[in-house]
Amino acid sequence: MGTLVLVATPIGNLGDMSPRAIAALQGAALICCEDTRRTGGLLSHLGIRGVRMAITNEHTEMARVEEVLGLLAGGATVAVVTDAGTPGISDPGERLVAAAIAEGHVVSAVPGPSADVMALVISGLPSARYVMEGFLPRVGPDRTTRLHDAATEPRTVVLYEAPHRLVRTLTDLHGLCGDDRRVVLARELTKVHEEVWRGTLAEALRHVADREPLGEYVIVLAGAPPRTAATDDDIRLGLTRELAAGASKKTAVATVSDHLGVAKNRVYDVALTL
Numbered sequence: 487m488g489t490l491v492l493v494a495t496p497i498g499n500l501g502d503m504s505p506r507a508i509a510a511l512q513g514a515a516l517i518c519c520e521d522t523r524r525t526g527g528l529l530s531h532l533g534i535r536g537v538r539m540a541i542t543n544e545h546t547e548m549a550r551v552e553e554v555l556g557l558l559a560g561g562a563t564v565a566v567v568t569d570a571g572t573p574g575i576s577d578p579g580e581r582l583v584a585a586a587i588a589e590g591h592v593v594s595a596v597p598g599p600s601a602d603v604m605a606l607v608i609s610g611l612p613s614a615r616y617v618m619e620g621f622l623p624r625v626g627p628d629r630t631t632r633l634h635d636a637a638t639e640p641r642t643v644v645l646y647e648a649p650h651r652l653v654r655t656l657t658d659l660h661g662l663c664g665d666d667r668r669v670v671l672a673r674e675l676t677k678v679h680e681e682v683w684r685g686t687l688a689e690a691l692r693h694v695a696d697r698e699p700l701g702e703y704v705i706v707l708a709g710a711p712p713r714t715a716a717t718d719d720d721i722r723l724g725l726t727r728e729l730a731a732g733a734s735k736k737t738a739v740a741t742v743s744d745h746l747g748v749a750k751n752r753v754y755d756v757a758l759t760l
């Protein structure tokens with residue numbers, strides 16, 4: 487049986503390349519990577535020559551499975567890297583891992599940099615239990631659902647975001663979480679211009695309005711405060727708001743039930759008293 491090894495590479499600072507990661511790349515029969523020029527640059531910086539690379543990105547990962555399984559069946563070691571950080575974290579890797587496991591091969595990793603974990607542990611927000619949301623969908627109902635999930639999640643939430651979508655995502659989170667929810671913006675981690683900004687969502691919107699977001703960002707959002715039991719007055723207020731905004735009675739009941747975490751029957755009973 488062969489070995490598939492996921493190798494973490496630097497997220498900005500080449501000094502984070504570990505000796506074990508270098509040895510794993512040197513000893514591989516094939517390195518699956520997103521971009522041969524980028525990984526080729528890393529290999530030549532490390533003085534590694536003669537190891538074959540194969541492009542493995544979100545479009546080609548499935549097609550690469552057969553070749554990788556063939557090499558593993560011959561007892562070879564195949565390494566997986568991505569442009570930066572840990573493979574499989576908002577990056578290719580998980581399909582190759584699943585296929586190798588299904589064929590009974592050894593799957594291992596050389597752990598190392600990952601922007602999500604670094605941002606979490608320096609955020610100052612609770613880190614014992616957290617949720618890694620990765621990138622939110624850009625548009626559509628999936629985005630709405632995932633934003634709602636993030637906003638109501640009681641554990642700390644870690645999100646990746648492109649700089650040109652940062653303001654939009656912070657605005658959406660602000661709309662759902664309010665002014666006071668704590669948030670951390672971790673930018674250009676491990677690089678010369680590493681910056682960690684900490685504050686509330688209202689302050690974050692002012693902060694990003696003052697400067698154009700540039701570089702790579704991780705958003706770390708504090709978990710939702712524990713819900714206090716909703717009173718009938720809370721339900722009445724919620725229903726009145728929804729109905730005034732044009733929702734049908736059925737939709738208003740469903741929305742308020744969801745937002746306040748109260749059974750639909752109870753919301754419906756209050757709706758009958760309006």
Ligand code: SAM
Nearest residue numbers: 497571572575577600601646647674675702703
């Ligand atoms: N697999 C990678 C990892 O383990 O961190 C993540 C890859 S994902 C395609 C790229 C996203 O990670 C960026 O859009 C950004 O949100 C985050 N990221 C990567 N490097 C970063 C850095 N140096 N500083 C802040 N965020 C970074």
